[in-house]
Amino acid sequence: MGLDTTIAKLHGRQVWDSRGRPTVEVDLWLSDGSLGRGVAPAGASRGSAEAVDLRDGGSALGGFGVRNALSLLNGEIAKNLQGKHFTNQAELDQELIELDGTPNKSRLGGNSLIATSLAFAQAQAAHQQQPLWQSLCTSTPAHLPLPEIQLFGGGAHAAGRIDIQDFMLIAVGAQTFGEALEWTAEVYRTAGELLRESGLLAGVADEGGWWPQFSSNEEALEWSVRAIEAAGFKPGQDLAISLDVAASEFGQSGSYRLSRDQRVLNRVEMLELLKNWLKHYPIISLEDPLAEDDDWKAVIPALGSSVQVIGDDLLVTNASRVQQAATHQSCNALLVKPNQAGTLTETKAALDAAHAAGWQAVVSARSGETEDVAIVHLAVGWGAAQLKVGSFSRSERMAKWNEALRIGEALGSTQLPPKDWFPWHQQNV
Numbered sequence: 360m361g362l363d364t365t366i367a368k369l370h371g372r373q374v375w376d377s378r379g380r381p382t383v384e385v386d387l388w389l390s391d392g393s394l395g396r397g398v399a400p401a402g403a404s405r406g407s408a409e410a411v412d413l414r415d416g417g418s419a420l421g422g423f424g425v426r427n428a429l430s431l432l433n434g435e436i437a438k439n440l441q442g443k444h445f446t447n448q449a450e451l452d453q454e455l456i457e458l459d460g461t462p463n464k465s466r467l468g469g470n471s472l473i474a475t476s477l478a479f480a481q482a483q484a485a486h487q488q489q490p491l492w493q494s495l496c497t498s499t500p501a502h503l504p505l506p507e508i509q510l511f512g513g514g515a516h517a518a519g520r521i522d523i524q525d526f527m528l529i530a531v532g533a534q535t536f537g538e539a540l541e542w543t544a545e546v547y548r549t550a551g552e553l554l555r556e557s558g559l560l561a562g563v564a565d566e567g568g569w570w571p572q573f574s575s576n577e578e579a580l581e582w583s584v585r586a587i588e589a590a591g592f593k594p595g596q597d598l599a600i601s602l603d604v605a606a607s608e609f610g611q612s613g614s615y616r617l618s619r620d621q622r623v624l625n626r627v628e629m630l631e632l633l634k635n636w637l638k639h640y641p642i643i644s645l646e647d648p649l650a651e652d653d654d655w656k657a658v659i660p661a662l663g664s665s666v667q668v669i670g671d672d673l674l675v676t677n678a679s680r681v682q683q684a685a686t687h688q689s690c691n692a693l694l695v696k697p698n699q700a701g702t703l704t705e706t707k708a709a710l711d712a713a714h715a716a717g718w719q720a721v722v723s724a725r726s727g728e729t730e731d732v733a734i735v736h737l738a739v740g741w742g743a744a745q746l747k748v749g750s751f752s753r754s755e756r757m758a759k760w761n762e763a764l765r766i767g768e769a770l771g772s773t774q775l776p777p778k779d780w781f782p783w784h785q786q787n788v
């Protein structure tokens with residue numbers, strides 16, 4: 360539905376994210392009084408081609424201050440948008456892109472731009488008297504996305520305690536979203552109890568997953584299987600494992616330093632290691648198996664096509680990068696992070712490019728989050744098959760799982776996407 364309203368007022372403020380760092384929040388009013396609010400999340404393992412957040416630098420607040428970003432937001436951006444009329448999201452986002460004028464949003468800041476873009480989408484939904492997911496829907500959605508939920512945190516989210524960043528669960532056997540959450544809750548709780556008993560629990564990592572003191576990366580896989588079984592489920596059939604290797608964090612120029620394992624691997628050896636893990640553990644999805652600067656053409660030939668290969672740092676939610684990767688068959692799924700792109704229109708274009716290539720899209724939060732739940736609305740409204748918002752603790756994560764339950768009620772269905780959307784799972788059972 361088009362929008363025929365004017366932006367009456369835009370106000371940016373500093374709020375705080377889940378790591379206690381400042382971030383940018385935008386309130387945007389339309390002339391009819393409709394209010395939309397958007398907040399910028401923040402990544403810790405960022406792709407080098409992501410939209411750049413504008414931070415103050417220096418020593419205050421660890422350099423993460425957003426004073427400069429806010430003065431541009433409440434000055435230049437507000438001045439340019441207030442009193443202007445945009446018929447749709449694409450027009451507003453185009454204005455933001457042109458106003459910024461850089462290829463990576465570094466002048467006005469990707470943080471300010473995504474918060475503004477989201478605030479406009481929320482205001483548009485408010486104007487239409489619809490929740491965001493519904494105002495974005497072009498066809499009737501029939502499902503909630505399949506959740507990918509972190510069990511153990513590592514990498515940049517746990518001070519490098521283990522090299523691999525995310526060990527996640529996908530409840531492939533669950534019939535409904537609610538059942539997927541219940542099964543995951545049981546495994547999460549069981550894993551915590553077992554780790555505590557073994558003296559291996561160091562707390563929770565940035566996305567709420569257990570922060571374990573494992574002595575090797577593979578131990579996290581053994582423990583994932585152990586926890587699934589101890590909670591009374593069948594690994595691979597009820598719940599499978601998904602990894603975000605986040606290899607750009609420990610790999611460069613084709614060389615991968617696994618500090619926990621005291622090994623340095625080349626690309627072929629890195630893929631061999633992952634292939635070996637695929638053979639021995641019920642892993643159905645691998646995100647960033649290689650670093651962003653490596654040759655991803657080697658991935659699917661080495662690992663086979665029965666595993667989901669997700670591009671995050673490689674693709675940075677960018678439509679032309681997706682098209683290029685599709686040509687080379689470098690991946691078969693896209694991680695969709697709106698603040699990597701900097702506007703909702705560019706985010707949606709990347710998601711559409713993934714769907715056009717026959718890939719799936721995994722809509723994802725960041726490791727630095729707030730109570731904002733817009734990401735869940737985007738996943739449902741855009742018809743993404745999967746959703747990743749971290750683990751099963753910490754309210755900035757739980758708020759999002761809970762919002763999906765509420766949206767499911769509004770949809771009248773908590774059904775997950777049909778099983779044949781997940782061929783990589785079918786081939787593994």
Ligand code: PGA
Nearest residue numbers: 401402403404405725726
């Ligand atoms: P982030 O990483 O720390 O950059 O948000 C999350 C992810 O890679 O999925």
Ligand code: ZN
Nearest residue numbers: 603605646671
């Ligand atoms: Zn990632």
